[in-house]
Structures are given as C-alpha cells and as structure tokens.
Amino acid sequence: MEYRLKINEETFPVELENDGEEKIKAVIGEKKFDVSFSAVNDHQLHLVINGQRINAYVGDQNDGKIIMIRGKSYFVQDAERVEQTKTRKKGPGSSPSEVTPPMPAVVIAVSVVEGDSVKKGQTVVIVSAMKMETTLNAPFDGTVKKVNVAEGDKVMPGDILVDIEKTEIKEAVSSVL
Structure with missing residues (x-):
C-alpha cells in the first residue's frame, strides 16, 4: 500500500x-x-x-x-x-488548546500557573520518561486556563496537562461582550 x-x-x-x-x-x-x-x-x-x-x-x-x-x-x-x-476554512477555536505528553511519563516541572500569559513555543511542562526529558511548549500565544498536573504526577498520552486559551479567541470574545 x-x-x-x-x-x-x-x-x-x-x-x-x-x-x-x-x-x-x-x-x-x-x-x-x-x-x-x-x-x-x-x-x-x-x-x-x-x-x-x-x-x-x-x-x-x-x-x-x-x-x-x-x-x-x-x-x-x-x-x-x-x-x-488546510483547504477547509477554520473558525475560531479550531486550533488545539491542550498540552499533552507524547508518551507515558512523570511530570518533573510545571512552568506556568492558571492565568499566566504564554507565548508560542514557551515551556509549560517538562516530563521525563526513561531518563529522557521532554519539554512541552505552548502551541500558540494565549492564557493558561487550567493546569491539571503537579510535579511527580504520572501522565499518559492524551492526558491534558495544561489547557491554554488562544489569545485571538479571548480578544474576539471580549470585543463581542
């Protein structure tokens, strides 16, 4: 195939x-x-x-x-x-807002708290698996809505470690209200 x-x-x-x-x-x-x-x-x-x-x-x-x-x-x-x-038109909120680990791991550092502003690429969580550290970064500029983990927590792929609200979505909602 x-x-x-x-x-x-x-x-x-x-x-x-x-x-x-x-x-x-x-x-x-x-x-x-x-x-x-x-x-x-x-x-x-x-x-x-x-x-x-x-x-x-x-x-x-x-x-x-x-x-x-x-x-x-x-x-x-x-x-x-x-x-x-890419050919489909994307609306607000179509980008992923969740930071998840790529493999089973242990959280060794959380670099943000709820309410923090983050820039695309900024470190939000560091996890460790089999003596390898993986840095998980913000996928876009935004505000941390929720931090679901703490140092020492065991996490799996698909677990939502940090939920980030995209800046442009927050601004769009604010302008409507």
Missing part, C-alpha cells in the same frame, strides 16, 4: 508491504527497510529495523502521532489528511 506521510513538516512517499505476522517491508523515499515489531503496551513498540533493535514510544498529538526514538521526537501525520484540513 502506498501512503504519503508528513514527518516533522517534510512529506515522504511511503510504501508498505505485509511480510508476515508483525513484519513489514517499507520503502520511505528511496530507502528500504525490513521491519519486525511487537507492541509492549498501547504506547511502546519494540522494533527491529534492518537488524537493529529499537524501542519506540508512540502517543497521540493533535491530528497525528508523536513517535520518540532514541531521544528524538517525530511528529507524523497523514499528508493527504493534512492537505484536506
């Missing part, structure tokens, strides 16, 4: 062929891979790619998946779905 995946803002043609139970052959761009895999749990995979053993952590993030391999994060999306979404 042929796909187009967007990985960290770059689009790649991907061809996958089932090669038996828990095995696939993959062609990404011009590179070929023999992959076997087994799920450890809902968010962790053991992979063997061209003979090399790798652990991968997978989590839901907005309209794609965050995949962490060897301390590096990859945001993966279906490129065709992204293009369809």
Whole structure:
C-alpha cells in the first residue's frame, strides 16, 4: 500500500508491504527497510529495523502521532489528511488548546500557573520518561486556563496537562461582550 506521510513538516512517499505476522517491508523515499515489531503496551513498540533493535514510544498529538526514538521526537501525520484540513476554512477555536505528553511519563516541572500569559513555543511542562526529558511548549500565544498536573504526577498520552486559551479567541470574545 502506498501512503504519503508528513514527518516533522517534510512529506515522504511511503510504501508498505505485509511480510508476515508483525513484519513489514517499507520503502520511505528511496530507502528500504525490513521491519519486525511487537507492541509492549498501547504506547511502546519494540522494533527491529534492518537488524537493529529499537524501542519506540508512540502517543497521540493533535491530528497525528508523536513517535520518540532514541531521544528524538517525530511528529507524523497523514499528508493527504493534512492537505484536506488546510483547504477547509477554520473558525475560531479550531486550533488545539491542550498540552499533552507524547508518551507515558512523570511530570518533573510545571512552568506556568492558571492565568499566566504564554507565548508560542514557551515551556509549560517538562516530563521525563526513561531518563529522557521532554519539554512541552505552548502551541500558540494565549492564557493558561487550567493546569491539571503537579510535579511527580504520572501522565499518559492524551492526558491534558495544561489547557491554554488562544489569545485571538479571548480578544474576539471580549470585543463581542
């Protein structure tokens, strides 16, 4: 089967062929891979790619998946779905307002409190998983509506750690009222 995946803002043609139970052959761009895999749990995979053993952590993030391999994060999306979404007109509130972890982790720092103004890219929470720290940033300029975690909390992908109200939405509502 042929796909187009967007990985960290770059689009790649991907061809996958089932090669038996828990095995696939993959062609990404011009590179070929023999992959076997087994799920450890809902968010962790053991992979063997061209003979090399790798652990991968997978989590839901907005309209794609965050995949962490060897301390590096990859945001993966279906490129065709992204293009369809871009062609639709977006209204207020269509951007994600929640900060969630990419994998099971422990919160090691919370950098904001309710009511704080944040800028896009500003650190809001730092989590740690398997001795790797991941910084979770504000997806846009806004105001922290709610902080749902504290240092030491165990969190999973999909857990809403911080809810942020986008600045332009807040201004639009204020101008109407």
